[in-house]
Amino acid sequence: MNKALPMQLNEFVDEDKTRQIVEDMLKIAKKMGASQGEVSFMSAVGLNVTVRLNEVETLEFNRDKGVGITVYTDQRKGSASTTDIKMESLTATVKAAIDLAKLTEKDSYAGLAESEKMAWEAKGLDLYHPWNLGVEEAIEIAKNCEKHALSFDKRIHNSEGATLSSTQAYHIYGNSHGFSGFYPATRHSLSCTVIAQDLQGMVRDYEFTVSRKESLLEQSEIIGKKAAEKTLSRLMAKKLPTQRIPILFHASIASSLISHLIAGLSGGRLFRRSSFLLESLNTKIFQDFMHIYEVPHICGGLGSAPFDSDGVATFSKDIVKEGIIQNYILSTYSARKLGLATTANAGGVHNLFVKSGNEDFQGLLKMMGRGLVVTELMGPGVNLVTGDYSRGASGFWVENGEIQYPVHEVTIAGNLLNMFKQIVAVGNDVDTRGTMQTGSLLIEEMTLAGI
Numbered sequence: 001m002n003k004a005l006p007m008q009l010n011e012f013v014d015e016d017k018t019r020q021i022v023e024d025m026l027k028i029a030k031k032m033g034a035s036q037g038e039v040s041f042m043s044a045v046g047l048n049v050t051v052r053l054n055e056v057e058t059l060e061f062n063r064d065k066g067v068g069i070t071v072y073t074d075q076r077k078g079s080a081s082t083t084d085i086k087m088e089s090l091t092a093t094v095k096a097a098i099d100l101a102k103l104t105e106k107d108s109y110a111g112l113a114e115s116e117k118m119a120w121e122a123k124g125l126d127l128y129h130p131w132n133l134g135v136e137e138a139i140e141i142a143k144n145c146e147k148h149a150l151s152f153d154k155r156i157h158n159s160e161g162a163t164l165s166s167t168q169a170y171h172i173y174g175n176s177h178g179f180s181g182f183y184p185a186t187r188h189s190l191s192c193t194v195i196a197q198d199l200q201g202m203v204r205d206y207e208f209t210v211s212r213k214e215s216l217l218e219q220s221e222i223i224g225k226k227a228a229e230k231t232l233s234r235l236m237a238k239k240l241p242t243q244r245i246p247i248l249f250h251a252s253i254a255s256s257l258i259s260h261l262i263a264g265l266s267g268g269r270l271f272r273r274s275s276f277l278l279e280s281l282n283t284k285i286f287q288d289f290m291h292i293y294e295v296p297h298i299c300g301g302l303g304s305a306p307f308d309s310d311g312v313a314t315f316s317k318d319i320v321k322e323g324i325i326q327n328y329i330l331s332t333y334s335a336r337k338l339g340l341a342t343t344a345n346a347g348g349v350h351n352l353f354v355k356s357g358n359e360d361f362q363g364l365l366k367m368m369g370r371g372l373v374v375t376e377l378m379g380p381g382v383n384l385v386t387g388d389y390s391r392g393a394s395g396f397w398v399e400n401g402e403i404q405y406p407v408h409e410v411t412i413a414g415n416l417l418n419m420f421k422q423i424v425a426v427g428n429d430v431d432t433r434g435t436m437q438t439g440s441l442l443i444e445e446m447t448l449a450g451i
Contacts, residue, residue: 015172015182018043021085022174025069028094030176034071034101036112038175038311041067046167047133051142052159053150059135062167071097075106112310113332113342118179119313122306126299128184131166131214138164141190141220148224149194155235156228160193160204166214173311181307188214192227198235205230210433212300233396237406240397240450246371247412247446248364250395251429253377255436258292260416262349262436263384265325267334276387276416277325285420286323289357293318296350303435309347317343319352354438356428364427364442366401372448373398374412387416411449419443 022039029037046062067090068081078101082093146162165188172182191208207226209218249257263269264277277285296314298304307313310332318326330338331346359367378392390413396403427439 018170018172019174019180019182021067021090022172022180024087025067025090025094026174026176028091029069029071029098032071032094032098034073034098034176036072036176037069038112038173039067039069040309041065041172042169044167044169046165047135047138048163048165049135049138049142050161050163051139051146052161054143054146056139057161059139067093069094069097071101072111073098073101075108075110076101076104077107077110078102078104109333109336111332112175112177113312115177115179117312117332117342117344118175118177119181119307119311120179122181122183122313123297125183125297125301125304125306127186127212127301127304128168129186129213129300130168131186131188133166133214138166145190145192145220145224146194148221149192149228150224152225152228153196153232155196155198155232156194157197158195158202160195160206162190162192162220162224165189173307173309175311177311179311181311183306186212187302188212188217190217190220190223192224194227194231196228196231196235200236203231203234203237205234208433210302212302234394234406234408237394237408238397239409240372240407240448242447242449242451244445244447246368247443247448248368248371248373248398249441249443250373250375251361251427251431251438251440253375254438254441255431255434256377257416257419257441258352258354258436258438260382260384260389261292261420262319262329262352264387264416265319265327265329267328267330267338267345269384270328271334271337274385276384280325281328282324282326284322284324285417286320286423287421288323289355290320290323290420290423290426291318291355292320292352293355294349294352296344298351301351301435302433303349303351305350308344308350310342310344312342312344312346314344314350319349349435352436354426354441356430356439357426359425359427361427361429361440364425364440365398365403367425368398368442369401370399372396372407372410372412373403382416389414389416389419409450412446413449414443414446419446422446 048060050058070079078097080096142162174180189210193206269275335342374395381390394408422444425442
């Protein structure tokens with residue numbers, strides 16, 4: 001068994017050779033008649049270990065490479081990709097893209113972003129921290145995590161496993177403007193899921209930690225104990241009668257509400273007119289204190305990137321300020337369709353934040369007084385065309401500002417626009433483990449459907 005990752009990223013990614021591949025494909029595309037072209041090259045290596053009940057359940061080493069090209073000719077677009085980087089395969093891939101472009105309809109909005117918008121002066125963002133992780137070490141960390149969860153309490157009787165993952169990735173993008181940008185990145189994570197049982201039945205919950213840098217991960221025993229504590233807290237859950245009450249979205253799941261906002265503001269939905277946020281630019285949809293903003297250049301940030309999928313230089317911006325929509329989420333193409341400028345969000349947002357308020361989680365409970373803390377959501381029940389929201393939920397019932405008992409098998413429902421308007425507080429208990437970071441969100445009133 002190998003003592004460490006069988007191959008570090010830089011051992012099979014030759015930057016000069018990769019840049020040459022991108023340049024060669026663009027030259028071939030030009031010779032074949034393309035007026036513009038863009039190439040994206042990705043390489044990644046990763047180790048994933050899952051341990052269940054102190055036995056190794058899965059052990060995976062991944063190595064992936066892929067290159068894709070998009071060509072534009074006579075206002076027509078064609079794309080093709082390959083995992084074979086031999087010259088004959090690269091040439092065939094370019095030809096396939098050219099041939100596809102000939103079959104598509106003309107689109108006056110298609111084409112590269114303007115040259116001046118490229119990330120010509122992109123700086124490093126400290127995203128690459130490889131972990132020289134041995135397989136035996138990875139197994140031991142996962143086993144230790146699960147062991148601390150299973151031994152925490154005798155009511156923890158089973159496990160869905162502990163998983164340790166370490167990935168290194170390298171991305172290079174180049175286009176016929178002469179722009180060529182690249183950056184390596186790493187992502188490491190550890191998670192654990194366990195099952196507890198009492199006279200009522202079984203419950204499960206999990207905990208995880210994630211970071212660009214291995215040294216910033218929480219210790220395995222802490223993750224195991226937190227998974228056990230969260231699982232035990234769900235025992236003896238009760239059902240609730242149907243009613244209208246305040247809902248507190250716990251920080252660990254509150255970002256899902258923000259993700260619905262971002263989806264509704266995405267250019268693709270807007271120009272297709274399939275969003276509940278049509279014509280919402282400069283419209284107030286939150287209370288005055290709501291401030292949502294993007295900061296793409298945080299060193300080591302989980303969502304940091306020097307440029308978007310179009311090669312456009314990313315930049316900080318407000319999405320919502322004083323409750324008012326300041327920007328849509330636009331790629332070059334969707335921006336042109338809407339008659340606006342790109343927001344450098346081709347491929348999504350980068351490090352989105354909701355400004356915190358003054359209250360911690362306990363303060364929010366007291367502010368709510370009586371209602372439901374939601375810690376888990378189930379089902380896909382969100383209609384982004386109408387904004388209608390209905391999802392299965394579980395969490396904790398609160399009376400007099402204090403948690404009383406766990407709750408399960410309820411549904412919470414409303415409309416996203418109404419829910420956004422009724423956010424009355426944002427906690428300072430920010431969950432920093434994702435690309436969208438927010439504290440808990442207190443909504444003044446929603447419908448809870450129960451027994």
